[in-house]
Amino acid sequence: MKFGVLMFPGSNCEHDAYHAIRKVLRQPAEFIWHQSTDLKDCQAIIVPGGFSYGDYLRTGAIARFSPVMGAVRRFADRGGLVLGICNGFQILLESGLLPGAMLRNRGLKYVCRQVSIRVENARTPFTGLAGEGDVWNIPIGHMEGNYTLDTDAFQRLERNRQVVFRYCTPHGEITADSNPNGSAANVAGICNPRGNVLGMIPHPERASEPLLGSEDGVRLFQSMIQSRSQV
Amino acid sequence: MQANPAITAEVLEQHNLTHAEYDRILSILGRSPNLTELGIFSVMWSEHCSYKSSKLHLKRLPTQGPQVLQGPGENAGIVDIGDGYAVAFKIESHNHPSFVEPYQGAATGVGGILRDIFTMGARPIAAMNSLRFGPPDQPRNRRIMEGVVAGIAGYGNCFGVPTVGGEVVFEECYSQNPLVNAFALGLFRKDRIFYGKAVGIGNPVIYVGAKTGRDGIHGATMASAEFDEASESKRPNVQVGDPFLEKLLLEACLEAMKTGAVVGIQDMGAAGLTCSTCEMGGRADTGIEIDLARVPQREKGMTPYEIMLSESQERMLLVAAKGREEEIFRIFRKWEIDAVAIGEVTGDGMLRILDRGREVAEIPNRALTDEAPLYRRPVAAPARVPPSPTPAGALSNDWGKLLECFLASPNLSSREWVYRQYDHMVRTNTVQVPGADAAVVRVKNSRKALAMCLDGNGRYCRQDPRVGAQLAVAESCRNLVCAGARPLAATNCLNMGNPEKPEIMWQMTQVVEGMAEACRALGTPVTGGNVSLYNETLGEGIDPTPVIGMVGLIEPLSRLRGSWFVREGHRVVLLGPLVGQPTGYSSAVRHHLARLQPSRGNGTDLYTGWVGRLPCPPLDLDLEVRVQRTCREGIERDLILSAHDCSDGGLAVALAEMGFSRFGAGTLGADILLPPTEEVGEVLFAEYPSRILVTVEEENLVALEKIAALQGVPVTPLGRVVPEVLSVRRPGSVVLERSVVSLEEIWRNCLGGLFADPL
Numbered sequence: 001m002k003f004g005v006l007m008f009p010g011s012n013c014e015h016d017a018y019h020a021i022r023k024v025l026r027q028p029a030e031f032i033w034h035q036s037t038d039l040k041d042c043q044a045i046i047v048p049g050g051f052s053y054g055d056y057l058r059t060g061a062i063a064r065f066s067p068v069m070g071a072v073r074r075f076a077d078r079g080g081l082v083l084g085i086c087n088g089f090q091i092l093l094e095s096g097l098l099p100g101a102m103l104r105n106r107g108l109k110y111v112c113r114q115v116s117i118r119v120e121n122a123r124t125p126f127t128g129l130a131g132e133g134d135v136w137n138i139p140i141g142h143m144e145g146n147y148t149l150d151t152d153a154f155q156r157l158e159r160n161r162q163v164v165f166r167y168c169t170p171h172g173e174i175t176a177d178s179n180p181n182g183s184a185a186n187v188a189g190i191c192n193p194r195g196n197v198l199g200m201i202p203h204p205e206r207a208s209e210p211l212l213g214s215e216d217g218v219r220l221f222q223s224m225i226q227s228r229s230q231v
Numbered sequence: 232m233q234a235n236p237a238i239t240a241e242v243l244e245q246h247n248l249t250h251a252e253y254d255r256i257l258s259i260l261g262r263s264p265n266l267t268e269l270g271i272f273s274v275m276w277s278e279h280c281s282y283k284s285s286k287l288h289l290k291r292l293p294t295q296g297p298q299v300l301q302g303p304g305e306n307a308g309i310v311d312i313g314d315g316y317a318v319a320f321k322i323e324s325h326n327h328p329s330f331v332e333p334y335q336g337a338a339t340g341v342g343g344i345l346r347d348i349f350t351m352g353a354r355p356i357a358a359m360n361s362l363r364f365g366p367p368d369q370p371r372n373r374r375i376m377e378g379v380v381a382g383i384a385g386y387g388n389c390f391g392v393p394t395v396g397g398e399v400v401f402e403e404c405y406s407q408n409p410l411v412n413a414f415a416l417g418l419f420r421k422d423r424i425f426y427g428k429a430v431g432i433g434n435p436v437i438y439v440g441a442k443t444g445r446d447g448i449h450g451a452t453m454a455s456a457e458f459d460e461a462s463e464s465k466r467p468n469v470q471v472g473d474p475f476l477e478k479l480l481l482e483a484c485l486e487a488m489k490t491g492a493v494v495g496i497q498d499m500g501a502a503g504l505t506c507s508t509c510e511m512g513g514r515a516d517t518g519i520e521i522d523l524a525r526v527p528q529r530e531k532g533m534t535p536y537e538i539m540l541s542e543s544q545e546r547m548l549l550v551a552a553k554g555r556e557e558e559i560f561r562i563f564r565k566w567e568i569d570a571v572a573i574g575e576v577t578g579d580g581m582l583r584i585l586d587r588g589r590e591v592a593e594i595p596n597r598a599l600t601d602e603a604p605l606y607r608r609p610v611a612a613p614a615r616v617p618p619s620p621t622p623a624g625a626l627s628n629d630w631g632k633l634l635e636c637f638l639a640s641p642n643l644s645s646r647e648w649v650y651r652q653y654d655h656m657v658r659t660n661t662v663q664v665p666g667a668d669a670a671v672v673r674v675k676n677s678r679k680a681l682a683m684c685l686d687g688n689g690r691y692c693r694q695d696p697r698v699g700a701q702l703a704v705a706e707s708c709r710n711l712v713c714a715g716a717r718p719l720a721a722t723n724c725l726n727m728g729n730p731e732k733p734e735i736m737w738q739m740t741q742v743v744e745g746m747a748e749a750c751r752a753l754g755t756p757v758t759g760g761n762v763s764l765y766n767e768t769l770g771e772g773i774d775p776t777p778v779i780g781m782v783g784l785i786e787p788l789s790r791l792r793g794s795w796f797v798r799e800g801h802r803v804v805l806l807g808p809l810v811g812q813p814t815g816y817s818s819a820v821r822h823h824l825a826r827l828q829p830s831r832g833n834g835t836d837l838y839t840g841w842v843g844r845l846p847c848p849p850l851d852l853d854l855e856v857r858v859q860r861t862c863r864e865g866i867e868r869d870l871i872l873s874a875h876d877c878s879d880g881g882l883a884v885a886l887a888e889m890g891f892s893r894f895g896a897g898t899l900g901a902d903i904l905l906p907p908t909e910e911v912g913e914v915l916f917a918e919y920p921s922r923i924l925v926t927v928e929e930e931n932l933v934a935l936e937k938i939a940a941l942q943g944v945p946v947t948p949l950g951r952v953v954p955e956v957l958s959v960r961r962p963g964s965v966v967l968e969r970s971v972v973s974l975e976e977i978w979r980n981c982l983g984g985l986f987a988d989p990l
Contacts, residue, residue, distance in 0.1 A: 009567065010475050012391025016659040019675065049657075051389040054475025110384050112654045114894040137895055141388070141654040170895070203656070211662050211673065211788075213894065 001225045003029040004042030006072070006088075008063045013049035013085065013205065020205040021046075025221050034066040044081040044224055045072055047088030049141075049203060059102060059144045060090035069095050081125055081224055082197045086142055089189075089199030098192055098199045099157065100149035105142070106182025112141040114213065115180055117188045117202055118168040121161045124195045125227035129219050135172045136165075136216035138202040145181040145201040147190075154184060165189035165200055238269060246273035252604055259598045267536045267584065267592045271599065274502035274540060275509060278764050281603040284730035285762045288743045296756040298719050306347040306427055306497060307417075308758020310720045312679060312784050317421035319353040322361070322414040322685070322724045322780040324763035329411040331469055333378025337411050338386040338472040342544055344415040345390060346498035349481050350547060352425040352488050353417025356658060357672045358387050359397040360413050361685040361724070361778045362649075365406025366836065367641050367985050372401075375409050377986065382472075383413070384652040389474035390481070393661050394653035396670030397685050398778075401641045401839065404689070407768035412724040412761075414685055414780045418674060425488060427497030429511035429519055429550045429576045434494060436508070436521055436574040437556065439563055440480050440546035443504070444529035446470045447542025476545045476568070483566040484547060490562070492555035499546040505539045505599075507548040509582045513600035520583040521574030523591070535584060535591040550576060610740055611733035628912055630959070631967035632829040633837075634883050635977055637916070640838035643880045644981030666893075668794045668876050669714040671785065680785040682716035689726075689774030695847035696738045700745030700777050702847070705855045705920055706878055707781035708753045712859045713874040713923060715790035715866045716783030721750055723760035723779050728772025730764045738775040746777060752852040753859070755781065790866055794875035795889050796899040796952045801872060802932050803889075803901050805882070805947045806865075806939060807858045807922035810913050816848045817913065824912040838880065848919055855921045857942040862923050864938050870931040877922040883915040883967075885924050887957055890971040891978065898971040903950035903959045911966050915959065926952060 003021045005014050014031065021029040030040050039045065053062035063069070069091070076082045076097055084092040092098045105111055114137055122132040130136075149157060157163060165188040169178045179186045181201070189200030204217030243253055246269055256264055256272050264272065278284060294302040300317055301309035307321035325340025341358065348355045360383055365372035376399075387394045392415065429436065447470040487493055495515070497507045504526070512519040523538045533541075551559050556572060563570035577583070582599065584592040595602075637643055650665035662680060663671035673680040686707040692699030708718040725742060728735040750757055760780075766773045785791050796803075811817060823844055827837060865871035877885040890899045905914055927935055932948060939946040957974065959966040 009479055010389070012389075012478065012657055016657065019659060023675075050391060051475060051478070054389060054473070054478075056475065109381070110388055110652045110654070112388075112656060113651055139656050141656060143388075206656050206659055208659070212656075212659060213664075 001027055001043045001228050002041065003027060003044050003046055004032045004039050005029055005046045005048055006034065006068055007031050008034045008052035008066060010052045010054050011048050011050035013203065016205045017046045017048045017085065020208040020221065024208045024218060025225070027225065032068060034068050037067050037071040039071050039075055043228055044083065045075060047082065047084040047091050049086030049088060052087055052091060059087060060094035063091045064095040073097065076197050079194065079196050083126065083224070084199040085203055085205065086201055089201055090144065092197065092199045097197050098190060099153055100147055102144040103146040103148050104144050105146050110143045111180050114139050115202065116168050116170045116178065117165040118172050118174065120166055121164050124164055124191050124198065126198045126220050126223050127164060128223040128227050130223065133172060135168060135170065137214040138204060138207040138216055140180060140202050142201055145183060147183040147187045149184060157190060160193050162190050162193065163187055164191050164198060238263060246270065247277060248273050252276060255604065259595065265592065267539060268594055270536050270540050271505050271592060271594060274505055275599040276603050279501050280506055282762055283604050283606050284608055284764060285725065285739060286605050287607055288740055291743055292747050292757040293751050294756050294758065296720065299756050299758055300421060301758065303757070303759045306350050308720065308722060309351065309424060310758060310782065311421060314677060315420050315422070316418065316674060316677065317424065318416055318418055318681060318782065319348050319351045320414065320416040320722055320780065320782055321347050321759050322412050322722045322778065323347065323761040324724050324726060325411045325413060326408065326726065326763050326766055328469055329379055330375065330409055333375045334382035334385065335469055335471050337379040337382030339470045339544055340411055340413040341383055341386040342472045342474065342477050343500050344413040345392060345477065346500065346547065348415045348417035349484055350425065350427065350496050350498045352423050353419040354485060355392045355415050355417045356660060357416045357670065357683065358392045358394045358414065359670060359683060359685050360394065360411065361398045361687060363400045363402065363405040363410035363689070363776065365403060366401050369406070372406055373986060379409065379411055380649050380652055386472055386474040388654040390478050391657050393655045393657050395655050395661055395672060396665050396683065398687065399646055399649055402689060402774065404773045407771065408766045408773045410726050410776060412726070412778050414722070416681065416683060416782065425493065425496050427511050428495040428515040429517050430494055430515045431550065431552070432517065432576050432578045434550050434553050434576045435556050435572040436519055436576065437549050437551055437559060437570055438526055438546070438573045439549060439568060439570040441473065441476055441543055442527040442529040442569065443538055443541045443546070444543045445533065445537055445541060448537055448540045470542050470544050472544050479566045479568055480545055480547065483563050483568050487559045487562045490558045492552050492558045493549055494552055495550040497548055499548060501542065503541050503543065503546065509596045509599040511548065511550065512582060512596035516580060518577035518579040518581040518583065518596060519574060520577050520585065522585040522588065524587040525571055525573040527569045527571055535586050539584065608730055608736045609733040610736045612737050613734040628824065628827060629829055630912065630915060631969050633827060633916070634887065634967060634969065635974065636829045636837040637880050637884055638887060638974055638978040639981050640836050641981060641985065642839050643884055645979045646982065647979065648982040648986060662791060663714060663793065667714065668710040669716065671714055671791060673788060678787040680788045680791060682711045682714040682783045682785055683781065684710040685778055685780050686710065687776050687778035689776035690843055691847040692742060692776060693774040696741035696775050697745035698847045698850055700742040701749040701850050701852065702920055703777055703779045704746055704749035704753065705850060706876065707779045708755060709859055709876045709923065711781055711783035712862050713792065713794055713876050714785065715792040716785045717863065718753060718755045718781055718783040720758045721755045721779055721781050723757055723777055725762045726766055726773060726776040726778065727764050728767045735772060742775055742777045749852060752856055792866055792871065793873050795873055795891065795893065796901065796926060797872050799899065799952050799954060801926040801952045802929055803903065803949045803952060804925050804927060804932065804935065805922060805949055806861050806925060806944060808919065808945050809947055810909050810917060811849060811919040814849050816846050817917065819845050820913055820917045821910060824916060842918070850920050857944050858921045858923060861939045861942045861944045862925065865925065865935050870927055870935045871925045872927060874923055874925045877924055878918060881916040881918050887971065887974050889924060890957060891975045898955065898975060900953045900956040900971045901950055902953045905959060905961050905966065907962055911961065
């Protein structure tokens with residue numbers, strides 16, 4: 001499956017995602033410049049982490065106006081797979097492809113470390129190879145990962161099973177202590193109602209080789225590939 | 232030439248120039264300088280740019296080796312790592328700005344060192360920093376530290392370089408003079424190296440990056456009202472960093488370099504446009520002529536003096552092949568960055584500055600660089616330190632309680648509060664995260680990894696600057712060896728007081744001597760570095776603090792080792808002596824150990840107080856080399872499974888650290904049996920160098936002992952890895968017994984507790 005990795009001025013995890021797709025998953029991948037509206041026939045789009053436009057104004061707030069995001073929206077409307085990682089998640093929120101907003105971390109500081117997340121919905125194209133309740137070890141690295149949404153909308157999100165990942169203890173319990181940033185109901189990743197757009201704060205590309213301490217992120221990419229090979 | 236205000240004694244003083252230096256300027260120019268020229272001389276002949284007090288001494292450092300592709304004198308040193316790859320690395324201080332404005336001071340320090348790396352064509356793949364503050368129980372010191380750490384994080388995280396390691400030290404002498412030394416390392420192909428040379432007469436000189444503003448023009452120079460007719464208020468003397476712009480600058484520069492149209496490039500760091508123009512010309516023996524009217528400016532009405540001395544960040548100067556400018560401009564347009572031809576390379580060796588075609592300064596390039604004044608300042612050893620205390624009788628103490636107190640010291644506790652704020656994983660190369668003896672990043676598409684660490688010890692250098700510097704070099708190499716690396720080369724940052732004081736100059740000569748001896752013995756040439764002098768407030772200087780940045784190669788990557796226990800049942804073995812030779816150090820250790828009162832230690836930093844009263848431990852460089860060789864061979868032959876340097880806090884702290892948990896792995900303990908012959912306290916807590924704790928499988932112990940015997944290195948099997956509990960026994964008695972979980976909690980919570988974070 002051909003992946004497209006977006007590049008905004010200030011993206012800095014695009015090469016990491018590209019490496020994971022090309023060298024670990026052995027799938028074709030191409031970079032797509034933010035000024036382009038041509039998604040080059042990719043079957044999945046990754047909006048990578050980093051600091052698009054320096055996080056100036058608000059994370060993701062400027063990147064949403066890039067020409068490429070119009071193309072990504074049309075791609076998502078047609079059911080294409082879109083994965084936003086960290087800053088990419090923030091861009092998807094600002095673009096309205098996913099509901100909600102990010103606040104600064106509860107601790108008011110950047111947090112980089114390994115965390116555990118629990119798979120809450122294994123029936124998405126991103127988690128099809130996981131079991132519900134599986135616990136993944138995966139790194140985070142962000143200043144704004146404190147997800148928030150008004151109560152009604154949040155209930156809808158929960159009802160629709162759009163919460164895909166939650167922060168948890170290494171044993172899979174959802175506790176306040178295992179929440180690294182204050183995110184509502186320990187949310188680490190959500191999808192749109194149709195399930196083809198996923199935003200997540202943890203970095204699956206940083207958990208894609210044993211050398212890096214975890215390979216759990218590979219299952220996410222493999223699930224994406226698997227979901228399309230069945231079509 | 233512009234109107235020439237009288238150069239009075241006052242003006243010279245404001246420019247930090249002596250009368251003798253001014254006479255030299257007169258003879259170089261054959262006339263009086265104008266104010267712009269005086270400003271240019273003052274910054275280029277400043278200690279910061281000219282190394283005028285230190286250069287003669289630094290020449291004694293070893294700088295050569297088959298692995299060295301570029302030694303001191305360029306923007307960064309370069310070392311060959313084989314298979315066509317090379318790494319560029321350097322360390323630089325940003326001490327003074329970080330005291331004035333901790334966040335921006337530290338942030339721009341990171342920005343500056345990153346530019347030094349990518350200006351050579353290398354993509355930065357790792358950063359580290361060495362930080363020193365006053366004791367963290369004082370709110371002011373905590374405020375400085377919070378700002379510095381946030382500044383490093385703010386810049387490095389956004390730029391996209393992983394900050395993978397470093398050191399944090401707390402001592403009273405840094406309360407008024409915090410030290411912020413930033414290190415960066417970049418990777419490239421060795422046939423793609425770029426130099427800061429303005430070659431090719433007629434080639435265009437191109438300014439790229441941020442616009443020039445009035446920030447950073449050095450404060451003292453224009454304070455007088457006489458020269459301030461415009462009487463515009465001067466901006467505070469701090470630069471502000473923009474990591475986003477620097478990231479774009481990196482990508483644009485690397486892309487431009489690929490075209491082949493770039494013939495020379497240098498960043499605009501200290502002394503901005505002045506330094507980059509005259510250094511690029513000086514290195515190539517050419518001249519440079521630029522017109523300031525073409526320099527992109529952020530504000531109106533800047534004078535030539537201000538433009539030439541501005542230290543606005545995120546700017547570079549490059550020299551292009553004539554006729555290929557457009558290829559470069561196109562790339563910078565893509566990244567939305569200014570790129571403007573501001574002049575050209577000439578053949579007359581002069582730095583010629585025009586303002587709308589009118590000449591405002593003309594100075595020979597080499598007079599500003601290679602021919603800047605050098606001083607052999609007076610050197611005098613200080614009065615000898617008082618004699619060491621008399622030995623105590625048999626030592627007794629609550630060693631378990633003492634270990635707990637030590638682990639709670641801000642100088643020994645976990646640095647997680649700091650490194651959690653740094654993105655240490657971006658680029659997905661970090662195979663040894665912060666907290667180990669050395670940071671390790673792999674080189675993708677190869678079998679190689681790079682190990683690196685920063686080490687300094689001001690407190691030992693205060694006691695004996697020569698041996699202290701040797702200890703710092705030895706420890707940094709030892710750290711790399713523990714990770715499975717072969718040390719390749721060093722960079723260094725000398726942080727000292729006022730060089731006009733003979734005893735400070737004595738410290739410098741001793742430090743350089745010690746560093747040179749150790750680097751020679753360990754085969755690690757020095758490829759560059761930085762000197763930061765005048766680290767004094769109200770006449771109180773810091774401890775002389777050389778910080779060593781060491782880089783080593785792990786190849787194949789399977790030789791990578793962690794500094795922690797791997798599995799129950801493994802043997803725990805000490806390479807190197809259990810205690811050192813009887814010296815003033817060992818008698819002081821015993822004397823003070825017997826007087827340490829851990830029961831009264833609550834809330835006080837017992838460790839820092841204790842170690843501050845000790846003289847410098849002796850170092851046998853020959854033994855050090857053999858211990859490191861033993862460890863390396865043990866790893867290369869797959870006998871040693873993990874290795875940890877015994878340094879700060881001694882053997883006991885090292886044993887505890889080896890058992891602490893990492894993500895996904897629980898704690899492990901050790902059952903240690905000490906021989907009855909030695910003083911227990913001295914074995915456990917003295918900081919003798921040349922000691923490495925390793926773990927091996929039972930059946931490999933003999934093979935390891937054989938290697939050590941061939942090297943003449945003592946080996947002591949101490950015990951075994953066990954679950955949960957660290958216990959140290961002697962025949963017939965228990966010396967200490969503690970659950971590792973409880974020790975770890977003390978160790979892990981110290982810094983976080985001081986800063987009282989909600990998370």
